[in-house]
Amino acid sequence: MNTNVLAARRGLTRGGIELRQTFTNAQDLWAYLFPAVLLLVVMTFLRGASVPGTDFSLGAMVLPSVLGMNVAFGGLVNAAQQLTVEREDGTLLRAKAVPGGMLGYLVGKVVGVSGMVLASVLLVLVPGLFLFDGLVTTSVGGWLTLGWVLLLGLAATMPIGAVFGSLSANPRNLGLVVLPIMGLIAISGIFYPVTNFPEWLQGLAQVFPIYWLGLGMRSALLPGGLAAAEIGESWRHLETVGVLGVWAALGLIVAPIVLRRMARREAGSSVAARREKALRRIS
Amino acid sequence: MSVSELSVPARGARPGPDVVLDVRGLRMRYGQVDVLDRVDFQAYRGEVLALLGPNGAGKTTTIEILEGFRMRSAGAVEVLGVDPARGAEAWRARLGVVLQSWRDHGKWRVRELLRHLGSYYTPYSTESTPRPWDVDELIAAVGLTEHADKKLSRLSGGQRRRLDVAIGIVGRPELLFLDEPTAGFDPHARREFHDLVHRLSDLDETTILLTTHDLDEAEKLADRILILAGGSIIADGSADALSRRMSTEAEVRWTRDGERFVHSTSDATTFVRELFAQHGAAISDLEVRRASLEDTYMALVREFESGRGDAAARSFEVVSR
Numbered sequence: 001m002n003t004n005v006l007a008a009r010r011g012l013t014r015g016g017i018e019l020r021q022t023f024t025n026a027q028d029l030w031a032y033l034f035p036a037v038l039l040l041v042v043m044t045f046l047r048g049a050s051v052p053g054t055d056f057s058l059g060a061m062v063l064p065s066v067l068g069m070n071v072a073f074g075g076l077v078n079a080a081q082q083l084t085v086e087r088e089d090g091t092l093l094r095a096k097a098v099p100g101g102m103l104g105y106l107v108g109k110v111v112g113v114s115g116m117v118l119a120s121v122l123l124v125l126v127p128g129l130f131l132f133d134g135l136v137t138t139s140v141g142g143w144l145t146l147g148w149v150l151l152l153g154l155a156a157t158m159p160i161g162a163v164f165g166s167l168s169a170n171p172r173n174l175g176l177v178v179l180p181i182m183g184l185i186a187i188s189g190i191f192y193p194v195t196n197f198p199e200w201l202q203g204l205a206q207v208f209p210i211y212w213l214g215l216g217m218r219s220a221l222l223p224g225g226l227a228a229a230e231i232g233e234s235w236r237h238l239e240t241v242g243v244l245g246v247w248a249a250l251g252l253i254v255a256p257i258v259l260r261r262m263a264r265r266e267a268g269s270s271v272a273a274r275r276e277k278a279l280r281r282i283s
Numbered sequence: 284m285s286v287s288e289l290s291v292p293a294r295g296a297r298p299g300p301d302v303v304l305d306v307r308g309l310r311m312r313y314g315q316v317d318v319l320d321r322v323d324f325q326a327y328r329g330e331v332l333a334l335l336g337p338n339g340a341g342k343t344t345t346i347e348i349l350e351g352f353r354m355r356s357a358g359a360v361e362v363l364g365v366d367p368a369r370g371a372e373a374w375r376a377r378l379g380v381v382l383q384s385w386r387d388h389g390k391w392r393v394r395e396l397l398r399h400l401g402s403y404y405t406p407y408s409t410e411s412t413p414r415p416w417d418v419d420e421l422i423a424a425v426g427l428t429e430h431a432d433k434k435l436s437r438l439s440g441g442q443r444r445r446l447d448v449a450i451g452i453v454g455r456p457e458l459l460f461l462d463e464p465t466a467g468f469d470p471h472a473r474r475e476f477h478d479l480v481h482r483l484s485d486l487d488e489t490t491i492l493l494t495t496h497d498l499d500e501a502e503k504l505a506d507r508i509l510i511l512a513g514g515s516i517i518a519d520g521s522a523d524a525l526s527r528r529m530s531t532e533a534e535v536r537w538t539r540d541g542e543r544f545v546h547s548t549s550d551a552t553t554f555v556r557e558l559f560a561q562h563g564a565a566i567s568d569l570e571v572r573r574a575s576l577e578d579t580y581m582a583l584v585r586e587f588e589s590g591r592g593d594a595a596a597r598s599f600e601v602v603s604r
Contacts, residue, residue: 005404013399014399017391018390021390089385092389093382096352098375099373099376099404099406163514267353268383269347
C-alpha cells in the first residue's frame with residue numbers, strides 16, 4: 001500500500017488516541033465544561049427577552065449562534081494553540097524524525113481538533129434542546145444543514161488557525177489571536193441580531209467566518225419565519241457557502257506553504273532554544 | 284595543507300558499501316561566520332563514533348545537517364548513500380534520531396507512544412531488518428518495563444531520557460544519532476545505557492554517532508573519536524591512538540620500603556625497567572597510568588586554541604579503524 005495512505009491512517013489513530021486522552025483528563029474536561037455551562041447560563045438569562053420585532057425568545061436564537069461561534073473559535077484557537085505549544089515542546093520535531101510522521105501528525109491534528117470542536121458543540125446543543133422552546137428539531141433538512149455548516153466551518157477556520165500557530169513562536173502570543181476573535185464575536189451577531197448594528201459594522205462582520213457560521217446554524221435550528229430578522233431577510237445559504245468556501249480555499253492554499261516552511265526550520269537546537277526561553281519565563 | 288585534509292582516512296577515497304557516513308568539505312556559514320569550515324570524516328558500518336569538542340564548536344550543527352534537519356552552505360555529504368538535504372521518507376526510516384525531550388506527549392503512556400511511533404516504520408520492514416522493534420522487548424531493553432503504562436509527564440528525567448533512546452531506535456535504524464545521550468543520568472542508568480549501545484553496535488551492526496561532554500563515556504563507547512574545534516576536525520582516531528600520539532606524560536606510582544612514590548615521565552616503559560633494575564623486588568604496588576582521553580583532549584584543545592592547531596593536528600597520524 002502507498003506509504004502516504006498508511007501514514008495518514010496512523011494519523012487517524014493518533015487523532016483518536018489524543019481525543020481519548022483529552023476526554024479522560026480532568027483538566028481538559030473542565031476546559032470543555034466550564035465555557036459550555038457559562039454560555040448556557042447566559043442564554044438562560046436571555047430566555048425572557050425576545051428577538052427585536054418578534055416574540056421569539058432571544059435565548060433560543062442565541063443557542064444556534066453560539067454553536068457557530070464554538071466552531072469558529074474552536075477551529076481557529078485550538079489549531080493555533082496546539083501548533084505553537086507542540087512546536088515549542090518538540091512534538092513536531094519528533095514527528096519530523098519519523099518516516100511519514102509529519103503527514104500523520106497533521107491528519108491527527110485535523111481529527112483531534114475536529115473532535116474537540118464537535119464536543120464543544122454537543123455540550124451546548126444537547127442541554128440547550130431541553131432548556132429552550134421553539135427550536136426546530138424534527139426537520140431532516142435542518143440537521144443536514146447543521147452538518148454541512150459544521151464541516152465547512154472547520155475547513156474555513158482550522159487551516160487559518162494553523163497558519164497563526166506556525167507564525168507565532170511563543171505560546172504567549174496566542175492572546176494576539178484570541179483578542180481579535182473576541183472582538184469579531186461581539187460584532188458578528190452571536191448574542192444580539194446584527195441587523196441592529198450600524199451598516200459599516202455589519203459589512204465588517206460579513207467579511208469573517210464567524211457571522212456566517214452563526215447564520216448557518218440559525219438557519220438549521222430556527223423556524224423559517226425568523227429569517228426575517230436577518231440581513232436581506234433570508235438565510236442566504238449561497239452566500240454562506242461562498243464566504244466560508246473562500247476562507248477555506250485561502251487557508252488550504254496558504255497553510256501548506258507556511259506549515260512546510262515552519263517544519264523545515266524545526267531542528268533540535270531550535271527546540272532547545274525555545275525550551276531555554278520558556279524555562280526563563282517560568283523561573 | 285589544511286588541518287582537515289590531514290584527518291581524512293586514506294582508505295576513504297571513495298565511499299564503498301561499508302561507508303555509512305561520508306562528509307567532505309562540509310561548510311556551514313551564518314552571515315559572515317563559518318561555524319563549520321571544511322569538515323571531513325567518514326564512518327563505517329557498525330562503528331561507534333564520538334564527536335567531541337568545546338561548546339559552540341559546531342557539534343550539534345554537524346549532527347543536524349547529517350539528520351537532514353538543517354541545510355548546509357557547502358560541501359558533499361552522504362548519509363547511507365543519500366544527500367540528507369534530499370532524503371525521502373524511506374531514507375528517514377533507516378535513521379534513528381535521539382532527541383532531547385522536554386514535555387512533549389505528556390499525556391501519552393510509554394507503551395502507547397512507542398507503539399504509535401513504531402507503527403510508522405512497518406512499511407519499511409525488510410526480511411533482514413524487521414521494523415519496528417517489538418515494543419515490549421524494546422521497553423525491557425531500556426529498563427522501563429515497570430513504567431510501561433505510566434504517562435510521560437510522570438517519568439523522572441532519567442526515565443524520560445531512556446524513553447528518548449527507545450524512540451530513537453524503535454525503527455531499528457542502521458545509523459543512530461545521539462546528541463548528549465546521557466546528560467542527567469545517574470551512574471547506574473549510565474552503565475545500562477552503555478550496555479545498550481554496545482548491544483546495538485555489536486549485534487545489530489548499528490552505526491552510531493554520538494556527542495558527549497563526558498570523555499570517560501567517549502572512551503568507553505567509541506571505536507573512534509573525532510574532535511571538533513574551531514569549526515573543523517582537529518583529531519580523528521581511537522582514544523588509545525590519540526593518547527599515544529599526544530606527547531602527554533604517563534604517571535608511574537610505586538611503593539618501596541613502605542614509602543609511596545610518584546613520577547611523571549613520557550617514557551614509562553624505560554623508566555619502569557630502570558626502576559626494577561635498580562631496586563628489584565623492593566618495588567611493590569606498581570601502577571602506570573597513561574594520559575587519559577581527558578588529558579589528551581585538554582592538551583589538544585589548548586594547543587589548538589593557542590593558535591597551534593595545525594601543528595597539533597599534524598602530530599596525529601590518522602588511525603583508521
